[in-house]
Amino acid sequence: MPALSPLIRATDAPPIPAARAWATRYDGTAGPAIDLTQAVPGYPPHPELLAKLAEASGSRAAAGYGPIDGDPALREVLAADMARFYGAPITAADITITAGCNLAFTMAMTVLAAPGDRVVLPTPWYFNHRMALSMQGIEAVPLPCRAEDGFLPDPDRLAAILAGGGIRALVLVSPNNPTGAVVPAAMIARIAGLCRAAGAWLVLDETYRDFLSEAQSPPHALFQDGAWRDGVIHLYSFSKAYCIPGHRVGAIAAGGAFRAELLKAVDTMQICPPRPAQAALTWAIDSLRDWRAGNRTIMAGRAEAFRRAVDQLPGWRLDALGAYFAYMRIPEDATDAVAVAERLAAERGLLGLPGPFFGPGQERHLRLAFANAEIEAINQVPARLSA
Secondary structure (H helix, E strand, O other), X not given: OOOOOHHHHOOOOOHHHHHHHHHHHOOXXXXXXXXXXXXXXXXXXXXXXXXXXXXXXOOOHHXXXXXXXXXXXXXXXXXXXXXXXXXXXXXXXXXXXXXXXXXXXXXXXXXXXXXXXXXXXXXXXXXXXXXXXXXXXXXXXXXXXXXXXXXXXXXXXXXXXXXXOOEEEEEEEOXXXXXXXXXXXXXXXXXXXXXXXXXXXXXXXXXXXXXXXXXXXXXXXXXXXXXXXXXXXXXXXXXXXXXXXXXXXXXXEOOHHHHHXXXXXXXXXXXXXXXXXXXXXXXXHHHXXXXXXXXXXHHHHHHHHHHHHHOOOOOOEXXXXXXXXXEEEOOOOOOOHHHHXXXXXXXXXXXXXXXXXXXXXXXXXXXXXXXXXXXHHHOOHHHHHHO
16 A cells, blocks of 8 residues: 555544544433534524525525635625724734634644744644644644643743744634633733744634623734734634534634735635635624624523532532633543543443543543533533533
């Protein structure tokens, strides 16, 4: 058999299919399976958005190629929405629409780093970020984040890593996947300053920013510094806020030399992002503002319900909760998180992802995406965990 890429072969297998495979052995004795593996909006898209998607999908215009960096109308509306949210001047010239946020990250890394270069990923990390780096031969440098620190990155520890040189970028996800932790604005500002001084890019993934409370908005002031385009790359996803993960639409906010080089990767890797969804989202950003706010309230309610449900659960400890995720420490007498996750899926029909899927040092944790489930299902989680 001819050889395969050693970089792909060295990349971890996709975690979610692996976890769902455990559940194929579940016999249903504890009730219907509860799948908390993947961050899926636990409610349907707005009916008018579905109608707009259907209309655009059947149009001749949306069947053709579009601009490589996205339809101008969507770029304009998203830029205005971001300018309003962050209280800063952001224009359509800063926006590139992508075929999902995972591809946005992969294309950004393609522009920033070459095989053998180093990128800092705080741990626990989002596994697809780690996989994207591995596929490109880029070294992921862990920045350990501790439960006792709220899983927030330690700027002093980051400074020590940056001082060693050779770091092309730091990736920050806030609200975080897998912990849900929200990095405070002052900490983001300090981290951005450290990166700037070290000549490293700050890549800020805010896929879940629509689920921040009003008290947490705006989450930072990076865009208020006119020089942000020389050191910051911002990633966004429409999947969660608009409940359309299957339509694969994300965005990159960046400028200057980076964006000029990004267009090479964009033209090669996606040609153009999906056009029907772009047309529907151009309408949705302003028209569904109140609906998005209502969904934020729903998610906050599910987070609080999950907290109440597991608060008194013997042996388990809720170490972090936010956005879509609960990050739980498994009981001390349990073997390890992978074995626990497999037993929960196969014997109790509760599907979650074990901590080792999110990087080194996570052997005692389990991620549960509570946002997927309605309150009734959330209330069943303690019984299945305790068993």
